[in-house]
């Protein structure tokens with residue numbers, strides 16, 4: 001007899017613990033939920049209108065595997081302005097989301113048994129995607145140190161042994177908000193160059209930083225021809241377009257043909273009318289991105305400030321992203337704690353263990369919500385902990 005089940009690697013994939021907790025609150029209308037990573041506001045109207053117009057105009061056909069030429073041109077202009085170095089269309093592919101960009105990158109470079117290094121705690125998709133391809137994933141932990149998250153670069157470099165195939169690095173990080181300091185980029189890139197290690201930078205939160213500068217430190221300005229560098233990105237976060245499912249990759253021109261082939265066999269292309277929305281987001285969306293950054297900075301101060309007033313709470317300062325990642329003294333099982341919060345406080349948070357064992361004991365609060373909603377949630381938590 002043969003069991004009708006998936007490959008062992010697929011069966012071993014972790015089920016999302018965020019979903020597990022969210023399912024525990026299913027059907028309860030009174031819950032204030034902060035578990036998913038998205039704004040509580042819809043996509044700016046001018047972006048929606050552009051897509052609606054494209055639909056009205058009958059733009060319902062397949063597009064090029066790598067994306068519409070006008071979107072790739074707009075993206076090249078946007079990235080060139082943002083990073084101050086030319087990022088030509090010959091390095092770009094449009095994907096059907098940021099997660100799809102990660103999958104295409106992994107399919108392009110990870111073979112069965114390849115060693116892949118990931119910095120954690122991290123959004124589960126980052127380590128699970130190489131695992132689908134039978135990659136062998138090792139994690140290097142971030143540490144919470146004097147109110148901030150810190151990466152020990154020497155420890156990361158030690159983990160990047162010469163036989164390592166790829167480093168997947170998410171900065172600003174979901175869930176911690178840790179952001180790679182500018183000065184740490186060169187040693188990591190140099191090491192990857194020396195050993196031919198692919199550096200896959202998950203840059204979806206690069207615009208959502210709380211300091212000066214239009215972007216978090218990026219590897220793109222340090223790029224040299226021949227570098228094994230891929231940046232994966234998304235329209236989801238900076239333009240509040242999570243439901244649109246649209247992202248992109250920047251990669252060596254030598255890899256683009258393979259990315260196009262992989263796109264063909266994954267999704268073939270992104271929807272035409274969705275790309276029409278993205279073109280206007282890139283051309284006319286800077287004021288909206290700035291407004292979102294200001295909102296998130298205020299929300300970060302509101303939520304982190306209140307959390308730090310609560311008994312037994314440790315809440316390191318995030319440098320970017322849209323999350324507070326904090327721990328409560330005595331919480332050792334974050335799934336159980338998060339379920340308890342639903343039952344007893346009507347509050348929905350993501351359990352830290354969803355982001356790997358490094359996150360056990362922690363909780364994630366997505367603060368991309370209106371101030372009144374954050375305030376009501378904070379009140380519930382304070383009452384529960386009090």
Ligand SMILES: Cc1ncc(COP(=O)(O)O)c(C=O)c1O
Pocket residue numbers: 037097098099100123170173174202204233234235236242245246247
């Ligand atoms: C770190 C990280 N990378 C990638 C993504 C993918 O975003 P999307 O698939 O919506 O483009 C997310 C979404 O939460 C994320 O947190």
